Amino acid sequence: MKIAVDAMGGDLAPQAIVEGVIQAASELPSEARIVLIGRENIILDIFKQNNFTPVNIDIVHAEDVIEMGEHPTKALSQKPNSSIGIGFRLLKEKEVDIFCSAGNTGAMHVGALFSIKAIEGVxxxxxxxxxxxxxxxxxxxxxxxxxxxxxxxxxxxxxxxxxxxxxxxxxxxxxxxxxxxxxxxxxxxxxxxxxxxxxxxxxxxxxxxxxxxxxxxxxxxxxxxxxxxxxxxxxxxxxxxxxxxxxxxxxxxxxxxxxxxxxxxxxPIIGVNGNVMIAHGVSSPLAIRNMIGWAYKQVKSKAYQHIAQALN
Missing domain, CATH: 3.40.718.10 (Isopropylmalate Dehydrogenase)
Structure with missing residues (x-):
């Protein structure tokens, strides 16, 4: 299982996000890995500040960031290499099992509808x-x-x-x-x-x-x-x-x-063809740690597949 987390989204990002990921990493079952999406040099610096050596964390570099106040649709089209844009691409290509972000809520909702799309019938x-x-x-x-x-x-x-x-x-x-x-x-x-x-x-x-x-x-x-x-x-x-x-x-x-x-x-966003979780914009490390725990439960539940089967 791969849980993707947007390192750059949120009012307290990337510091709070990465620190929350560090806390969650030691608590996840061995079958799960975290995919941290964002500016690699910044992420590695925060790892170093916390004397942390990642074992079950992969980093996917994303140069751009969709800011909290940007127009969702414009930002997604103009910044395909943003952390949110790359996160949804990985989710669509099934390289990760869930995508989580404390970033621009509108961009997360629009991104889900444009990439993995709504379940047929929703x-x-x-x-x-x-x-x-x-x-x-x-x-x-x-x-x-x-x-x-x-x-x-x-x-x-x-x-x-x-x-x-x-x-x-x-x-x-x-x-x-x-x-x-x-x-x-x-x-x-x-x-x-x-x-x-x-x-x-x-x-x-x-x-x-x-x-x-x-x-x-x-x-x-x-x-x-x-x-x-x-x-x-x-x-x-x-x-x-x-x-x-x-x-x-x-x-x-x-x-x-x-x-x-x-x-x-x-x-969670319910009714789309995949697992997406939106965090509070002011998320602290504790909030991110707990979100990742719930993200694991959501993937294990296979809820969106059950919804798709029921509607079809």
């Missing part, structure tokens, strides 16, 4: 977030930012592909799928939510349990939470803020610690 690939639950474990929420506006048919499909992802990633036999709404009653919500509910209810391939509200986000009510990218992004970042507030107040709690973005480190 209307809109989604960025999914792992939401900690008070009883332990995580729910998967999609979308959390790729599709701010969604038609009912798209939201309904999120329920199906999210269910498959949860089933194979979390080993849940019959994942509970819920629609995020402003009330539990079937007729509640926006016109889009009202039109989505019957589509989810009629889908015999999923275990739809109805609407949930914002207060249920962490309460073990659902394994898959369906929402548009606008609402999902707000909820997800609101959840992340709990850790920062508690830390500033000097309060430590095991559950609140799980809302820290570093605890997972990355979010």
């Amino acid at each position: 209307l809109r690939p989604a960025i999914a977030g792992f939401v900690p639950q008070v009883g332990g474990g995580h729910s998967i929420m999609l979308d959390i930012g790729a599709n701010a506006d969604c038609k009912p048919e798209v939201l309904s499909q999120f329920g199906e592909i999210g269910s498959l992802f949860a089933q194979h990633t979390f080993q849940i036999d019959n994942p509970r799928v819920a629609l995020m709404n402003i009330g539990e009653e079937e007729q509640k919500g926006s016109l889009t939510a009202q039109a989505t509910y019957p589509l989810l209810k009629a889908n015999k391939k999923i275990n739809f349990i109805g609407n949930i509200e914002g207060k249920d986000l962490f309460n073990d009510k659902a394994d898959v939470i369906v929402t548009d990218g606008f609402t999902g992004n707000i909820l997800f970042k609101l959840g992340e803020s709990l850790y920062d507030i508690m830390k500033k107040r000097g309060i430590q709690d095991d559950f609140i610690d799980q809302t820290n973005y570093e605890s997972i480190g990355g979010s």
Whole structure:
């Protein structure tokens, strides 16, 4: 297994990225190798600073960098030799099994659609977030930012592909799928939510349990939470803020610690023909280390292959 990591993407790159890779390298099973993509001389300098000798890490040189504020489509076309561009080329050619980056989120999403493309039958690939639950474990929420506006048919499909992802990633036999709404009653919500509910209810391939509200986000009510990218992004970042507030107040709690973005480190793009994980732009070494651990789990789950088989 080869896990590709963009060394140059992120506000704290390359230092934080490479240091996170160093931490992860000693924890990975022997079958896994990390492919670090970026400016080789800089990567080697950081290895030297940390007195680190790579054993299970390969370096692929990439001279260019897509900056955080660049236009995704233009940057990808103008910088094919960027770390993101090369990462997607390696993924498309199946030289690596997953590509991870804390860089330009738009470039990562567009790069996935242009290179490995959406799975046939998927209307809109989604960025999914792992939401900690008070009883332990995580729910998967999609979308959390790729599709701010969604038609009912798209939201309904999120329920199906999210269910498959949860089933194979979390080993849940019959994942509970819920629609995020402003009330539990079937007729509640926006016109889009009202039109989505019957589509989810009629889908015999999923275990739809109805609407949930914002207060249920962490309460073990659902394994898959369906929402548009606008609402999902707000909820997800609101959840992340709990850790920062508690830390500033000097309060430590095991559950609140799980809302820290570093605890997972990355979010998968679900619905594309390959494994892609996007990390927070301000990712620390700890976040990168944890992202690589989850990347390993994602490859082992073969979730995207199961989604493709189910839709075809």
